[in-house]
Amino acid sequence: MSTRRALQLVLALIAVLVLVYPLLTSGSPVYSRLGALVLLAAIGASAWNIVGGYAGQVSVGHAVFFGFGAYSAVVVYTHLEWPPIAGAPIGMALSVLLAAVIGVPTLRLSGHYFSMATIAVAELVRVLSSTSEFLGGAQGLSGPPVPRGALDLSFISATPYYYIFLIVLAGLLGLTWWIERGRMGFYLRAIKDSERAARSLGVSAGNYKLQAYMLSAAFTSLAGSLYLTMFGFVDPESGFGILISVKMVVMAALGGAGQLLGPLIGAAILVPLEELSNSLLGGKGAGLTFVVYGAIIVIIARFLPSGLLSLVERRPTAPNSAAPKSTGKPVSGHAD
Amino acid sequence: MSLTLLQVVVSGLLLGAVYALFSSGLTLIWGMMNVVNFAHGDFVMLGMYTAVVVWTAMGGGPWASVPVAAILIATLGVASYFLLVRHIMKGPMLAQILGTFGLALFLRYSAFNVFGANFRTLPDTLVGGSFVLGGIRFEGARVLAGAVGLIVTLALHFMLTRTMLGARMLAVSEDATAAQLMGIRPQRMQALAWALAGGATGIAGAVIATFFYTSPTVGETLAIVAFVTVSFGGFGSVLGALVAGLIIGVVESTSAYLIGPVYKDVIVYVLFVLVLWFRPQGLMGKT
Amino acid sequence: MLIEARSVTKAFGAFKAVDDASVVVEEGEILGLIGPNGAGKSTFFNCLTGDLSVTSGSVHFDGIDVTRAAPEHRARLGLARTFQVPLTFESMSVLDNVTIGALLRHHNARDARTRARDVLQRVGLGPLSDAPAKSLGTPGRKRLEIARALASEPKALLLDEAMAGLTPTEVREAIELVRRIHGGGITIVIVEHIMEVIVSLARKVVVFHQGREIARGTPREVTGDPHVIAAYLGRRKVRT
Numbered sequence: 121m122s123t124r125r126a127l128q129l130v131l132a133l134i135a136v137l138v139l140v141y142p143l144l145t146s147g148s149p150v151y152s153r154l155g156a157l158v159l160l161a162a163i164g165a166s167a168w169n170i171v172g173g174y175a176g177q178v179s180v181g182h183a184v185f186f187g188f189g190a191y192s193a194v195v196v197y198t199h200l201e202w203p204p205i206a207g208a209p210i211g212m213a214l215s216v217l218l219a220a221v222i223g224v225p226t227l228r229l230s231g232h233y234f235s236m237a238t239i240a241v242a243e244l245v246r247v248l249s250s251t252s253e254f255l256g257g258a259q260g261l262s263g264p265p266v267p268r269g270a271l272d273l274s275f276i277s278a279t280p281y282y283y284i285f286l287i288v289l290a291g292l293l294g295l296t297w298w299i300e301r302g303r304m305g306f307y308l309r310a311i312k313d314s315e316r317a318a319r320s321l322g323v324s325a326g327n328y329k330l331q332a333y334m335l336s337a338a339f340t341s342l343a344g345s346l347y348l349t350m351f352g353f354v355d356p357e358s359g360f361g362i363l364i365s366v367k368m369v370v371m372a373a374l375g376g377a378g379q380l381l382g383p384l385i386g387a388a389i390l391v392p393l394e395e396l397s398n399s400l401l402g403g404k405g406a407g408l409t410f411v412v413y414g415a416i417i418v419i420i421a422r423f424l425p426s427g428l429l430s431l432v433e434r435r436p437t438a439p440n441s442a443a444p445k446s447t448g449k450p451v452s453g454h455a456d
Numbered sequence: 457m458s459l460t461l462l463q464v465v466v467s468g469l470l471l472g473a474v475y476a477l478f479s480s481g482l483t484l485i486w487g488m489m490n491v492v493n494f495a496h497g498d499f500v501m502l503g504m505y506t507a508v509v510v511w512t513a514m515g516g517g518p519w520a521s522v523p524v525a526a527i528l529i530a531t532l533g534v535a536s537y538f539l540l541v542r543h544i545m546k547g548p549m550l551a552q553i554l555g556t557f558g559l560a561l562f563l564r565y566s567a568f569n570v571f572g573a574n575f576r577t578l579p580d581t582l583v584g585g586s587f588v589l590g591g592i593r594f595e596g597a598r599v600l601a602g603a604v605g606l607i608v609t610l611a612l613h614f615m616l617t618r619t620m621l622g623a624r625m626l627a628v629s630e631d632a633t634a635a636q637l638m639g640i641r642p643q644r645m646q647a648l649a650w651a652l653a654g655g656a657t658g659i660a661g662a663v664i665a666t667f668f669y670t671s672p673t674v675g676e677t678l679a680i681v682a683f684v685t686v687s688f689g690g691f692g693s694v695l696g697a698l699v700a701g702l703i704i705g706v707v708e709s710t711s712a713y714l715i716g717p718v719y720k721d722v723i724v725y726v727l728f729v730l731v732l733w734f735r736p737q738g739l740m741g742k743t
Numbered sequence: 744m745l746i747e748a749r750s751v752t753k754a755f756g757a758f759k760a761v762d763d764a765s766v767v768v769e770e771g772e773i774l775g776l777i778g779p780n781g782a783g784k785s786t787f788f789n790c791l792t793g794d795l796s797v798t799s800g801s802v803h804f805d806g807i808d809v810t811r812a813a814p815e816h817r818a819r820l821g822l823a824r825t826f827q828v829p830l831t832f833e834s835m836s837v838l839d840n841v842t843i844g845a846l847l848r849h850h851n852a853r854d855a856r857t858r859a860r861d862v863l864q865r866v867g868l869g870p871l872s873d874a875p876a877k878s879l880g881t882p883g884r885k886r887l888e889i890a891r892a893l894a895s896e897p898k899a900l901l902l903d904e905a906m907a908g909l910t911p912t913e914v915r916e917a918i919e920l921v922r923r924i925h926g927g928g929i930t931i932v933i934v935e936h937i938m939e940v941i942v943s944l945a946r947k948v949v950v951f952h953q954g955r956e957i958a959r960g961t962p963r964e965v966t967g968d969p970h971v972i973a974a975y976l977g978r979r980k981v982r983t
Contacts, residue, residue: 172550173550176548176549176550178549178550178553178554180494180553180557222729225732225733225734226732229732231549231553232486232492232553233687233732235492235494235553236492236683236687236728237728237729237732239679239680239683240680240683240684240725240728240729241725241729243676243677243680243721243725244721244722244725244726244729247718247721247722247725248722251718301852302852303846303850303851303852303855306839306842306843306846306852306855307843307846309832309834309835309839310832310835310843312834313831313832313833313834313835314830314831314832314833316794316814316826316830317826317830317831317832317891318832318843319813319814319815319818320792320794320814320815320818320823320824320826320892321815321818321823321843321844321847321891321892321895322815322818322819322847322895323815323843324813324815325815362676366557366561369554369557370558373550373554377550407565407568407569407573408565408569410561410564410565410568411561411562411565411566411568411569413558413561413565414558414559414560414561414562414563414564414565414566415558415562416558417554417555417557417558417561417562418540418554418555418558418559418562419558420551420554420558421540421544421547421550421551421552421554421555421558422540422543422544422551422555425544425547425548425550425551425554426548
């Protein structure tokens, strides 16, 4: 009987609450929709967490994968009349491919290059998508107006979406947990701490970072496809906009990047806040929401770089020695 | 070369000089302390709004707006350094990138709330029409911007490479601890770098505003131009940024002319990805 | 021979940090690389491990040409190293640090952990297993790096100034540890400043000066060599 036991009890209680949440709110469509939105955001943020949190490679252009997922879903409907969800594997495959194209050259370099490249590619794709007839241009594309069958995954109530998203999130977190505890998880943490030392121990740092990035891209794309099944519409801004990327990063960072439940916690805090500010401020709220987002990001970076979860974690009792930290500068064996 | 194409190249060079100027701020900070300011484009954006405000509120032309923007953005730079960057630069990579990235969002959407989403433009007459020289048309605003860009960038380059102050800043970037032992205060030098970078960026913003639309999100596009310029020119090299800026200016204006204005940004992004793929150390950088 | 470097040259621009160095390390020996500051021995060391790519020349490990191989590839072949300024994984526990090394040969995390515990016992860090790596001081970090490298079950262990910054007592303990590791059948290459360490450990010594090898032999032979004395005394040029 210890704090550990108590923590387990709390977690179990939360798990039960999460499972029965739609039953508790069945009277209110607003709340069941909110629950679904939190889970969807948590899928995106948890996917980002694999490469941004665990591998420490800060992508700020994950919207490109989200957009690939959303557009793939709507494109297979528009051009082939398939159920949108059938586009999900296509989006995932394309995202993995694009991740390789971005990752192979930039993951060899210092993290700044990777971040810049991810911004640039996301912007490039956003601009191109708005000029593409095939993707509906700046107007975007819509999914099926009325469900043609169960496979269209088109529901009036948010509850089915809630459970679909919950299953996907559980799968994603399960996979992340499994990775975290295995060889890859150890290696990713090692790479984040000191890539040079990791390589000296036989870790193919480039490969592991790339694998993390591709896996992360695939799940982000799946989040995009799921988004489309619920909202039935995507345009360049809601698919590829920089704010999509920002939300994933800020949620993971707020909860705790590189922590299994960090993104979920971040999403559970920020999504209701955003919905609240939108409903209070109406359409005018969007700009202000992102002022607040910007401020939150700055505050996290400045005061809480390890996120909220680091506050409840036990702190190391041993005193920190004043040893020099690695500066992250490029390899230099020049000095004797 | 046809006269039209020559016209396009000349306007590209004038634009490129301005690109060089605002990119030199980014490269200076990066080279000096290994920090990438993701809010750099938004610093330019605020420089542009400063020019708009100076013009609308006080009726001042570039002569008034340039120094005001320089001082204002330099102050913003120093404040960012002391309140944020100084603290995050020793932290994890995530904090380093998120810090200035959050700052970028904050500034961008604050501008959105204050100035609205609409594009603003300054009247052409502010700098005075245009003239024709050798069959090529020169717009006053662009000539002024290009000249200012070229002069200030070169001045910055000479300050960094030929003066005692530049040598001190270089010493801090090489080895802050060693510099400290020689009696240089690293923090003061780093703050100065932010002031210089901010000042150059403010000037660039104020002159761009005379011929470019001003909007809250313009910084996003400009930031990417600056990233491309800096990765072309090699990180930390102001002279590299100058050469790269001129090249990119010409590439942009010729591709806008030959393929269409929509694709000029696309060309720059593609260029960026190609550079990262084939020559990440920059065209002029060392291996 | 286990490691063979042939005519290795490493230039930074016009400056040749290592100039035409050839060194052979036989299986089972302890080779010392010494030389005054800036002699190029660390640069040479990093060419052996793959952290630096050579400008010209070749490096063979265990009969395989590794001249262009990445550090991780050489590690997999059995070449382990430590760093001059320790690069421990700061966010992890001591045990996890060593587990990273053990994962090279034991892909299952549980097996690797068991193996890591073993190694920690052997190097005398057992009681500190659960401490965060960042709580260790310099001697602890250096020892942790050795443990981490050992856990990767190498054929050769390359130590880059593993004793720098230690007190005389700690140096003696470290020498003892290196002897034990060597006794376990691992070939050792050691870069060192401290003559005493080299004399008590190595049978064969190569002396570097200004990027070139100026002497080789037993510690006794080289310490009596006039070129070596001149180099250490800091005379500008020694004509041969």
